[in-house]
Amino acid sequence: MGNLNKVPTIRFPEFKDAWQHKKLSEFLKEAKKRNGDLKYGKEHVLSVSGELGIVNQIEHLGRSYAGVSVHQYHVVEVGDIVYTKSPLKANPFGIIKLNKDKAGIVSTLYAVYNVKEQNAYGPFLDYYFSLDANTNRYLRPLVKKGAKNDMKINNAYVLHDRIFAPSIPEQKRIATFFTVLDKKITQLKEKKAMLEQYKKGVMQKLFTQELRFKDENGKEFPEWDEKNIGEIFSIFNGYAFSSNDAKNEGVPWVKIADVGIQEMKKENLSFLPEDFLEKHKKFILRKGDYVIALTRPILSGELKISVIDDFFDNSLLNQRVGKIVSENNTTFIYYMLQQSWLIKAIENNIAGTDPPNLSPSEINYIKIEIPKVPEQRKIAQYLSSVDRKIQSSYAQLVFLKDFKKGLIQRMFCN
Incomplete structure (x- = not known):
């Protein structure tokens, strides 16, 4: 041996x-x-x-x-x-x-x-x-x-x-190579953390109006209006699909467990039969839609609201998950709902404690200040550009970690 x-x-x-x-x-x-x-x-x-x-x-x-x-x-x-x-x-x-x-x-x-x-x-x-x-x-x-x-x-x-x-020289050569790779991974982690911190700071300034954009002609935008949440957006509830309908493959079924903070989760997924898309057309979700968890909607001071990505495009919305609906700019609303003061106001209006449930009708009368649609677009576009940089850093980080794991599997004898 x-x-x-x-x-x-x-x-x-x-x-x-x-x-x-x-x-x-x-x-x-x-x-x-x-x-x-x-x-x-x-x-x-x-x-x-x-x-x-x-x-x-x-x-x-x-x-x-x-x-x-x-x-x-x-x-x-x-x-x-x-x-x-x-x-x-x-x-x-x-x-x-x-x-x-x-x-x-x-x-x-x-x-x-x-x-x-x-x-x-x-x-x-x-x-x-x-x-x-x-x-x-x-x-x-x-x-x-x-x-x-x-x-x-x-x-x-x-x-x-x-x-x-292997021999000591080869051990050192391998370890040195992976040390360099780890430094790159650390740099990407730091870049992502820095961008996330920047986003948090700039969002605070944008939504307190400490920082304002100019319009296309370089002029000031109008003052913000005070409105009730119910005047700005509504929450469309999902359908009560039965667990008996769950499949190992088919149409992704968006449940509470799939809604994360800003990004959808992809662990322990469930699926529904393909013909459910025709039966339940009004509950179909598309890429770019925003969904919110209505049961246990707040985690560590953050609202569980996610954007539907490529994977969940053409999926079906389950009960106790809501889709954000607005005539204007849902992307702006998505960022607005990440504000700590608004999350606290929503938390104060959540019904019950075990589990806490968010009822859309109970938050409709929370008052917020909101800009006109052109300024909403400016804010949403800018924050989306920061998010794209964060997502790019994350994608590079995931790639490099997987690359490292694959190399370790092939550069070490088992």
Whole structure:
């Protein structure tokens, strides 16, 4: 078994030797250093995140969840690898991450390992285990689960199985390549966050009239009018389709669970028979329509209102989801409904608490200030252009993440 070797599907051309199948114990050794001298306090406790890796617990979660005493906690140096003995949705046997940032401590529920630098390069192992399939494949044969879904495995036994790995120079070459890719991913995340923050700020200024556009002739637009919501738009309720009609394919069925904040969700989708389009014509949704969740319509201070995209074009609208209807500019209304003061006013008019339900008739008399249609168009066009930049950044981010995942699958032997 130990002499088994392999070659990855894709590799850098300067490397020719086959990868060797070695026990993880040849690359890692258990780190048994404890925080007995209390060098590290509760402010140095680390958490392990599937997406973010090893992070400071207070910075990541907002508080420390450490016990009364941290003197028995494991010390984690920069460059150490940590195995988290707790299940995640994508990783039912836990996750394995490299500490890239700052030294700290973790509870005894974690296992900590030093990298044997003569045989392994820590970032290479981190990228190997960044792929859920690799982590699950490695841990599944080793881990026994208790009645409470807890992990039954001692720290030394974690190193008992094998992975394929190349020479140190090839490990470093691969890790360096993915580090550059990760920097690009981070830059795209920062760009998207910056654009989202800019949009939030400019929306605040536009809807408080601190910032105003000029008309096509460079003149001031008229003053805004005060109107009731019911004078500006209405909400068209969906149809009470039966769950018995649900199919695995067919016409997308837009339910409450599909309505996100600004963007539609695409998990746990349902479909209806194709002939329902003819039977229920007035409930058809088209690309560019705006829908709002009428049950539990507010999440973390944001209104669950989404734009229908390509995927949901020619879909059917379910009960307790409403379509925004207006004679003028529904895109302007979409942005207007993202204003925190208006969301608060809507929240104050929601009926019931379990679950809270939005009744269109109960919000019709909320008063708002609104510009004339030409200025509405200007505002909607500008904010739409910012949204397109955000969506472009997001699309690039998704592409790069998928590209990275695909490369890891092909550049690592399994």
